[in-house]
Amino acid sequence: MIYLDNAAASWPKPEVVYRTLGDFLRGTGASPGRHVHRMGVEAARAVEETRQKLARLLGLEDAWRIVFTANATDALNLAIKGVLSANDHAVTTVMEHNAVRRPLRALEAIGVAMTKVRADGQGFVDPTAVRAALRPNTRLVVVTHASNVNGALQPVREVAEIVHEHGALLLVDGAQTVGALPFTLADLDADLLAFGGYRALLGPPGTGALVIGPRVDPSELSPLREGETGVNSERDIQPAELPHRYEAGMLNTVGLAALGAALDFLHEVGIDRIAAHLRVLTDRLIEGLGGIPGVRVLSPDDPNRRVAVVSFVVEGWDPVDFGDVLDRTFGIACRAGLHGAPEACRALDAFPHGTVRFSPGFFTTEQEIDQAVAAVRELARTPLHLA
Template sequence: MMSYLDNATTSWPKPDVVRETLAGFLATASGAPVRTGHRLARATWEAVEQARQRLAAFLGVADPRRVVFTASGTDALNLALKGLLGPGDHVVTTALEHDAVRRPLRALEVFGVTTTRVPVGADGTVDPDDVRRALRPNTRLVVVCHASNVTGAIQPVSEIVELAHARGAFVLIDAAQTAGVIPLAIDALGADLVALSGHKWLLGPPGTGALVVGPRIDPSELVPLRDGATGTESPDDAGPRSLPERYETGTLDTIGLAALGAAVDWLARTGLASTGERARVLTERLVAGLSALPGVRLFTPAQAASRVALVSFQVEGWRPLDLARALERDFAILVGAGLHGASEACRSIGAYPCGTVRLSPGWSTSEEEIDRAIAAVATLARAPQCKD
């Protein structure tokens, strides 16, 4: 029996309703999403807007128009960074960020954007005081992940939002590892931009994501990455200036968005409190079991309230990628391994250059699968494969 423990990369399996929506959408609503078009076009538009409304309600966003659909969480981050920043702007970010933040910021250096990266503490979190000290008069944006995709440590985003706003800076939060697994009330949080990935904890298909644009951001300040047809305001060469049309140029992934809407509806009906609590219990079981094994070093916070549903570790005598291959080959357990697209985070916690093994249970993971994974790691820990 195969066990899938790589949900922090992408969730699997998807709920039945997601698969059913993907299979049935082409047969019922495969037109371009235009409100005033023929019946297939209207049905497609209604499916996209329903997904937008469901996601807004699920995430505590009062105005669904501020939910802009993107091709992925990476696409959302690129829109936020490249659309907002320009020559002379300064950005404060952290050593925990994913390459989806680090690389666009590096690309923006060519255009005169400067970056200060604050360190991560021994507990796996960023100190808001370090962020405050890094702020400058020309700081336009503070970028921070809600939770690290390497350690699972939840970051003090509320404090960071408050201090950044006090100095006149915007805040962008990467919520790829939190949206769908812990409560996320975006309007109450007050962040100006929140990037989301549809295919992780929101249980949607690949190719879906969103950027929530807060009320402090004027659409005129956030430049679209693409220009072209939107189905509205066609006579205007400049294109629409309103949300969300300004950023949804071309034909959206309507099939994927319909399925994302179905996934969010399933999460809302199932209850995030229920699914989140289950993830917490399973993660706690993993942490307890792995921490008791000789030769295993955990990089995940010990306190349940300080982490999301992933556990990162190394095993003495094993390279993480080799251990992951052995878990699949010998025990049919699929996990994540390596630098997880966040090399600076791995460097900060002392897990560079090999990275870590990462286990992340999902909505359908059983306690028996967790116990089997712990036993498999215990077996492999007794048979190291390398000396360095």
């Protein structure tokens, strides 16, 4: 199997992740707590150590401003629905995933207005277009750091300057960049950063986080749910303290412990080394695909403005059919279709069928990239004409 679907979930994981999952469940699989038995104390320690490791990765002084969630979608929903209320206005872009599009659409029912900023043919958003979309009541701007369709890396820092001049908050969807590129929250100048732990961070499914930057007052970010947190149990209102305000109920302790092990692995390897490896693979992949007749590569030309997410279409082929043949005939696992981002596909002139998406990861080799390119070249010679 050649696995090229790391933009959805990374695979394989480091061996230490598999080992931690089993060891934790066998020896520490209790509900976390500070004033309970030893297993509960150990579970709580594992969760807080992972929080500290993420804080180190993202350059945060206060680790409790990292709130654990079930995935990136969960974190985005918390940020969007926690910030916006009736009569607010939000700005977003056509390059966003449904994890952004659908929560914003749902909030229109309570009187939240939304403006979407267009992208160019390579998927880039112009910061001046964001400025033009702002209104007096704009409360939140939501931008993906890098597109999950074609890897276009957005000018987040420039957008942040415009948003903050206006007095609004910036939420960045870091699903495709946290763990894949070296940066801190301060580098982005974002107020809220959402991501999952199961992509470039190499952790297991069911893990994610929302980073709440220092400009965000937690009293102005409503929780999505209330419940037991292990603190202030005598009261029937949700604690105001971070992170308890947003972490009601049982956390995915085993997943977070394994994410902590993955973070140790990333720290040992180094994010700079990972980013360099992914860039070599991406450059090789785009160069190879670009030389195949009938293949149109949709990822940006500039290597400095893209991540390891490469989309393409093949003349005469439906992307889903193409991906199915790659899997069944060549043992290549990829993603095909609209990728949960139909407006991004439209901006790239790949709607309604979508694209074939190759997304290499840290464990992908250059030989596997060459084999994937060779498979595309062979299939491109025998198109299955679209109906």
